Amino acid sequence: QQPVQSPQAVILREGEDAVINCSSSKALYSVHWYRQKHGEAPVFLMILLKGGEQKGHEKISASFNEKKQQSSLYLTASQLSYSGTYFCGTGGSGNTGKLIFGQGTTLQVKP
Amino acid sequence: NAGVMQNPRHLVRRRGQEARLRCSPMKGHSHVYWYRQLPEEGLKFMVYLQKENIIDESGMPKERFSAEFPKEGPSILRIQQVVRGDSAAYFCASSPWGDTEAFFGQGTRLTVV
Numbered sequence A: 001q002q003p004v005q006s007p008q009a010v011i012l013r014e015g016e017d018a019v020i021n022c023s024s025s026k027a028l029y030s031v032h033w034y035r036q037k038h039g040e041a042p043v044f045l046m047i048l049l050k051g052g053e054q055k056g057h058e059k060i061s062a063s064f065n066e067k068k069q070q071s072s073l074y075l076t077a078s079q080l081s082y083s084g085t086y087f088c089g090t091g092g093s094g095n096t097g098k099l100i101f102g103q104g105t106t107l108q109v110k111p
Numbered sequence B: 001n002a003g004v005m006q007n008p009r010h011l012v013r014r015r016g017q018e019a020r021l022r023c024s025p026m027k028g029h030s031h032v033y034w035y036r037q038l039p040e041e042g043l044k045f046m047v048y049l050q051k052e053n054i055i056d057e058s059g060m061p062k063e064r065f066s067a068e069f070p071k072e073g074p075s076i077l078r079i080q081q082v083v084r085g086d087s088a089a090y091f092c093a094s095s096p097w098g099d100t101e102a103f104f105g106q107g108t109r110l111t112v113v
Helices: none
Strands: A004-006 A009-013 A018-023 A030-036 A043-048 A054-057 A060-065 A070-075 A084-091 A099-101 A105-110 B005-007 B010-013 B019-024 B031-037 B043-050 B053-056 B065-068 B075-079 B088-095 B108-112
Touching (some): A018 A084, A043 A060, A099 B043, B010 B019, B019 B088, B075 B088
Parallel strands (some): A009 A105, B010 B108
Antiparallel strands (some): B031 B088
């Protein structure tokens, strides 16, 4: 089953914060976050492999709650370059690397 | 270290023709994944391959689509007798092993006319 992302779209002013959620109806073994700009390849942001783990990447961080089967991506003090579509991809058991992606959250940061 | 290389970047085919999409993974990566993305939609898993083996093809349509990753050379996604509904961006990703970060190529945008 495809994970569900919320919200579907966000509009921010530079410097504002945002949270993007990713929920699954199945047990999560890993969560991968990517950002894709229009017409470009998805760019890897981070991977979370353990429940409760939090990782950071510049002003972008993420948490993974294994019990709740969800992950959240936190963008603080957003910059214009953060604009794009964010996808979470969930990995199953078996260490295969195959990802099932959510439908995406479109983020637009305005000056 | 070059990234994941896909070619061609753009491919136009008439209905009924064959499309061949190539993917060279990053150096040292032996796991390759193919995803399809329709306009304004998410990425749909198609197939997962390691050298000379198809590990998971649960996302591949049963007919007309095939994939390979030979011992030498790039991975190939082949679509026979293309139809308009095959028009999409096809992305390849690679990783050094399973369930670690995967890096995407720039994609091949297939247009069927």
